[in-house]
Amino acid sequence: MTYLAKPRLHHPTLPKNRRGYTRRDYEGAISTLCAGCGHDSISAALIQACFELDVEPHRVAKLSGIGCSSKTPTYFLGNSHGFNSVHGRMPSVLTGANLANRDLLYLGVSGDGDSASIGLGQFAHCMRRGVNMVYIVENNGVYGLTKGQFSATADRGSKSKRGVVNTDAAIDMAQLALQLGASFVARSFSGDKEQLVPLIKAAIEHRGAAFIDVVSPCVAFNNHAGSTKSYDYVREHNEAVNRLDVMVPRAAISAQYPPGSVRAITLHDGSTMLLHKLAADYDPGDRIRAMNYLAERQAQGQVVTGLLYAEAEPEDLHASLNTVSGPLNALGERELCPGAAALEKFNASLR
Amino acid sequence: MKATDIGNPDYFHKVVDCQWACPSHTPVPEYIRLIAAGRYGDAYLVNWKSNVFPGILGRTCDRPCEPACRRSRVEDADAREPVAICRLKRVAADQKEDIRARLPQPAAQRNGKRVACVGAGPASLTVARDLAPLGYEVVVLDGEQRAGGMIRSQIPKFRLPEEVIDEEVGYVLDLGVEFRGGQYVSSLRALLAEGWDAVFVGCGAPRGRDLELPGRREAAAHIHVGIDWLASVSFGHVTRVGKRVIVLGGGNTAMDCCRSAKRLGGEDVKVIVRSGFEEMKASPWEKEDAMHEGIPILNFLVPKAFLHEGGKLTGMTFEKVQAVYDANGRRSLIPTGEPDQAFACDEVLVAVGQENAFPWIERDLGIEFDRWGMPKLDPKTLQSTLPRVFFGGDAALGPKNIIWAVAHGHDAAISIDRHCHGEDVAVRPPPGVNLVSQKMGIHEWSYDNEIALDRRYRVPWRDVNVALKSIKVEVELGFDAKTAFREAQRCLNCDVQTVFSAKLCIECDACVDICPMDCITFTHGGEEQDLRSRLRAPAANLAQALYLADGLKTGRVMVKDEDVCLHCGLCAERCPTGAWDMQKFALDVTHAGPGCRDRRAPVRKVA
Numbered sequence A: 001m002t003y004l005a006k007p008r009l010h011h012p013t014l015p016k017n018r019r020g021y022t023r024r025d026y027e028g029a030i031s032t033l034c035a036g037c038g039h040d041s042i043s044a045a046l047i048q049a050c051f052e053l054d055v056e057p058h059r060v061a062k063l064s065g066i067g068c069s070s071k072t073p074t075y076f077l078g079n080s081h082g083f084n085s086v087h088g089r090m091p092s093v094l095t096g097a098n099l100a101n102r103d104l105l106y107l108g109v110s111g112d113g114d115s116a117s118i119g120l121g122q123f124a125h126c127m128r129r130g131v132n133m134v135y136i137v138e139n140n141g142v143y144g145l146t147k148g149q150f151s152a153t154a155d156r157g158s159k160s161k162r163g164v165v166n167t168d169a170a171i172d173m174a175q176l177a178l179q180l181g182a183s184f185v186a187r188s189f190s191g192d193k194e195q196l197v198p199l200i201k202a203a204i205e206h207r208g209a210a211f212i213d214v215v216s217p218c219v220a221f222n223n224h225a226g227s228t229k230s231y232d233y234v235r236e237h238n239e240a241v242n243r244l245d246v247m248v249p250r251a252a253i254s255a256q257y258p259p260g261s262v263r264a265i266t267l268h269d270g271s272t273m274l275l276h277k278l279a280a281d282y283d284p285g286d287r288i289r290a291m292n293y294l295a296e297r298q299a300q301g302q303v304v305t306g307l308l309y310a311e312a313e314p315e316d317l318h319a320s321l322n323t324v325s326g327p328l329n330a331l332g333e334r335e336l337c338p339g340a341a342a343l344e345k346f347n348a349s350l351r
Numbered sequence B: 001m002k003a004t005d006i007g008n009p010d011y012f013h014k015v016v017d018c019q020w021a022c023p024s025h026t027p028v029p030e031y032i033r034l035i036a037a038g039r040y041g042d043a044y045l046v047n048w049k050s051n052v053f054p055g056i057l058g059r060t061c062d063r064p065c066e067p068a069c070r071r072s073r074v075e076d077a078d079a080r081e082p083v084a085i086c087r088l089k090r091v092a093a094d095q096k097e098d099i100r101a102r103l104p105q106p107a108a109q110r111n112g113k114r115v116a117c118v119g120a121g122p123a124s125l126t127v128a129r130d131l132a133p134l135g136y137e138v139v140v141l142d143g144e145q146r147a148g149g150m151i152r153s154q155i156p157k158f159r160l161p162e163e164v165i166d167e168e169v170g171y172v173l174d175l176g177v178e179f180r181g182g183q184y185v186s187s188l189r190a191l192l193a194e195g196w197d198a199v200f201v202g203c204g205a206p207r208g209r210d211l212e213l214p215g216r217r218e219a220a221a222h223i224h225v226g227i228d229w230l231a232s233v234s235f236g237h238v239t240r241v242g243k244r245v246i247v248l249g250g251g252n253t254a255m256d257c258c259r260s261a262k263r264l265g266g267e268d269v270k271v272i273v274r275s276g277f278e279e280m281k282a283s284p285w286e287k288e289d290a291m292h293e294g295i296p297i298l299n300f301l302v303p304k305a306f307l308h309e310g311g312k313l314t315g316m317t318f319e320k321v322q323a324v325y326d327a328n329g330r331r332s333l334i335p336t337g338e339p340d341q342a343f344a345c346d347e348v349l350v351a352v353g354q355e356n357a358f359p360w361i362e363r364d365l366g367i368e369f370d371r372w373g374m375p376k377l378d379p380k381t382l383q384s385t386l387p388r389v390f391f392g393g394d395a396a397l398g399p400k401n402i403i404w405a406v407a408h409g410h411d412a413a414i415s416i417d418r419h420c421h422g423e424d425v426a427v428r429p430p431p432g433v434n435l436v437s438q439k440m441g442i443h444e445w446s447y448d449n450e451i452a453l454d455r456r457y458r459v460p461w462r463d464v465n466v467a468l469k470s471i472k473v474e475v476e477l478g479f480d481a482k483t484a485f486r487e488a489q490r491c492l493n494c495d496v497q498t499v500f501s502a503k504l505c506i507e508c509d510a511c512v513d514i515c516p517m518d519c520i521t522f523t524h525g526g527e528e529q530d531l532r533s534r535l536r537a538p539a540a541n542l543a544q545a546l547y548l549a550d551g552l553k554t555g556r557v558m559v560k561d562e563d564v565c566l567h568c569g570l571c572a573e574r575c576p577t578g579a580w581d582m583q584k585f586a587l588d589v590t591h592a593g594p595g596c597r598d599r600r601a602p603v604r605k606v607a
């Protein structure tokens, strides 16, 4: 951590986006996490993605649970809405907020302890329901905030800093999300922003339950030899299946790619997602094969990263529940109190 | 691009933009920190060691350090200004306690070598300052009665009070230097015959250019060459000037002439220049000062003739011109064809340039001169083609400034010291370099790394009406202690270097994310030009180095653009492994003395 606030001065050529903001305008308070924490890099990636997508900070709600990871919303998007919930309960609060105001961008930020242990049930149902959100698990394999106990995502056989071997089976959050019906699933690494930033952008553009499992080394408790969530281990075992470029509508696509290696996917607002295949046989449009692929590679000790699955036409909770099209706070008295006749009609329909 | 050799003393020296730009390499951030700490005497001595005349320079220096200062590249675009380096130097001089006891003492023992310095300007005085404490018998000769050179004879007292000159010239002469005033050297042959081990020529560029135009001779009584007139003003021979004065020329001498005239009874004083306002040679602040005193500057007017009646000057005529640029961007001044302009006046001061003159140096002594009449010198050693004769200051370069004269003095003193010890003067020992970690605790540094956002502070001026009443009242008042502290806090401590150790780095990106200026990038290697275009922020300032380190686990390289680094140390605070460290760079510039020689001390042979 640092005690000094980051000076306001910036590079003389720092660009502005379409909203007139610089990247620096998307920063938050100075981080109090340990120096070198992967979570800080994820915050930086979120800042970059929001800047590049011209996101309006006041149209964003950041929600989190408890943990070092769950503290990070303080460190990015300092001008957005935020809610720091109870341990493991972020998904419910997010679901409620989303139902009340469907127009905001919901960023759910959680940890492997927060989501895979105490909050596993909440996580499961939020994915099942298809809440329109970006759900990020900052996955370090330990409870960082409480001094490094193994979390439920720690691999069986991996060693704690004090040499204790983990005997429990690991939960793979990405596989779980696929199984639970998330319409966008990705995995990345905090130390690879070239991969992570476009994935976050694509997740923001996705209208449905988007989940990203980001392996994020804990420098204080889980970055030693014998850990499977360390910088060195992840770099050695990372198998990226593809690379993304997300192009906002106004940006010209100038890069040249060898034919056949790139698939362009048009997103709902006219932006384009360019998918560079790295593993020839990998198809992020096939949920079942994706699940198999992940299981196979996991057995071989590899960490598969990239865009794992994306549904082209996702359906979200609001569509399933057939809710009103605008946020509840925009409804007038007439819509909220339609009168005795309307109530009578509604009651009759239930008889 | 290859990995940066940070062992090269020049690498980190260049990062300290101000120190690198200063001809005598004054450790600017070091003395600015001392000022912020209220240690004015220490700040003064740091300066004195490097530039000999802190009080004088703190008021008059040409300050090449300021345009170079990093601060002016990092502030918001609407008001980018350097640290007021020069005026902080004055604070050290004005606010210091008595430091005399801390200056070197006259040598207890002479070393038997005799050096004569011709001229008592800053160049000669620096040679004397460096050599006298080593035991040299240094004799400084000047045609004027008092030492100081043009510092005393030219620079008006309202910019530089006499007491400041007396004090700092005194510090040098008190080192056991013999000053012989009123002794113009009219023959170098005769001087050399006196058997000096070395002679230093610091006679300046004493001749002011004249303007041979119609009417020059007839109206001569009211037309003066600027530098001669200024000397007469300095020495009190001239105390009045006509009501209407025209000053010709656009350099600093012209600015001093017009401001002096305004104080000696000139009511309608104007400066008339051939070139445009921007191309004028005078420093921006000198022009600003003149205009502040209500002196108009008229541009694009080429003097044509002096008008006179019955032996009395009545005015001048000028041709109107405009600047035209050719394909190579070269400028020429073309008449506009408009009718000539006439201005009435009572007196004209001609400040159109200065020249070297060496009438007292015989041309058959073995000292070769080039076709412009300048001595042929080795630019590093300042040695002439006669090995025991050295030149420095304006005499070596043509008219320049005080700080260059001082830098030459140091270089010539080294040459003389080596020459007198029978060593090759061309061999120049490299400076000493020291890098010391500033880490004191996890997030504690022994320097103040918080970045102040203050804009540059203005030095207060005396009320114009009071200032214009006297030729001797100093116009600028200097910063008070509180403002000096605030201004000092603007300095970025560019000497506290970011030093990277690849073998400690785990490539976590923490430094990249925290850096407020986007200086740091981890990427694959490449040629410098290519790298400059694909960093986190484009590195367009080619004058500033890229710091490249290889040996990272992923095979990538770390590239840091030094250009706009705030030296805030946040990269080092965020680094989990200590791969970044903040280390203070200290440059020990070699001066004359045992440190500049090959044979440091007599080595006793063991049988």
Ligand SMILES: Cc1cc2nc3c(=O)[nH]c(=O)nc-3n(C[C@H](O)[C@H](O)[C@H](O)COP(=O)(O)OP(=O)(O)OC[C@H]3O[C@@H](n4cnc5c(N)ncnc54)[C@H](O)[C@@H]3O)c2cc1C
Pocket (backbone or CB within 6 Å): B060, B061, B062, B118, B119, B120, B121, B122, B123, B124, B141, B142, B143, B144, B148, B149, B150, B151, B154, B155, B183, B184, B185, B186, B202, B203, B204, B205, B206, B227, B230, B252, B253, B256, B360, B392, B393, B394, B395, B399, B400, B401, B402, B403, B405
């Ligand atoms: C009007 C004016 C204003 C200036 N203002 C500034 C300023 O604000 N800041 C700045 O940095 N620079 C300024 N300068 C320039 C600066 O004064 C000179 O660059 C500097 O003084 C040069 O130093 P020097 O040691 O080479 O010689 P000088 O200072 O020129 O000294 C040479 C000395 O040698 C003596 N001398 C010459 N020939 C002989 C001889 N044969 N025998 C004995 N003695 C001899 C002369 O009398 C003189 O005293 C100014 C110059 C002028 C003309």
Ligand SMILES: Cc1ncc(C[n+]2csc(CCOP(=O)(O)OP(=O)(O)O)c2C)c(N)n1
Pocket (backbone or CB within 6 Å): A066, A067, A068, A069, A070, A087, A110, A111, A112, A113, A114, A115, A118, A138, A140, A142, A143, A144, A145, A146, A151
């Ligand atoms: C209800 C409840 N139970 C237990 C805790 C103690 N606790 C705080 S943080 C945490 C685990 C956090 O782990 P994770 O979500 O992985 O976050 P990290 O710190 O590793 O980023 C636990 C168990 C708590 N705060 N509240």
Ligand code: SF4
Pocket (backbone or CB within 6 Å): B016, B017, B018, B019, B028, B029, B068, B069, B070, B071, B082, B083, B085, B490, B491, B492, B493, B494, B495
């Ligand atoms: S900021 Fe300070 S150290 Fe840096 S160039 Fe300017 S004066 Fe020198």
Ligand code: SF4
Pocket (backbone or CB within 6 Å): B498, B514, B515, B516, B517, B518, B519, B520, B560, B564, B565, B566, B567, B568, B569, B570, B571, B572
């Ligand atoms: S000291 Fe480090 S963090 Fe600060 S500007 Fe320089 S490189 Fe960036």
Ligand code: SF4
Pocket (backbone or CB within 6 Å): A036, B504, B505, B506, B507, B508, B509, B510, B511, B512, B571, B574, B575, B576, B577, B578, B579, B580
């Ligand atoms: S913070 Fe330190 S360890 Fe991390 S990338 Fe920077 S230098 Fe390397």
Ligand SMILES: [Mg+2]
Pocket (backbone or CB within 6 Å): A067, A069, A111, A112, A113, A138, A139, A140, A141, A142, A143, A144, A151
């Ligand atoms: Mg965790």
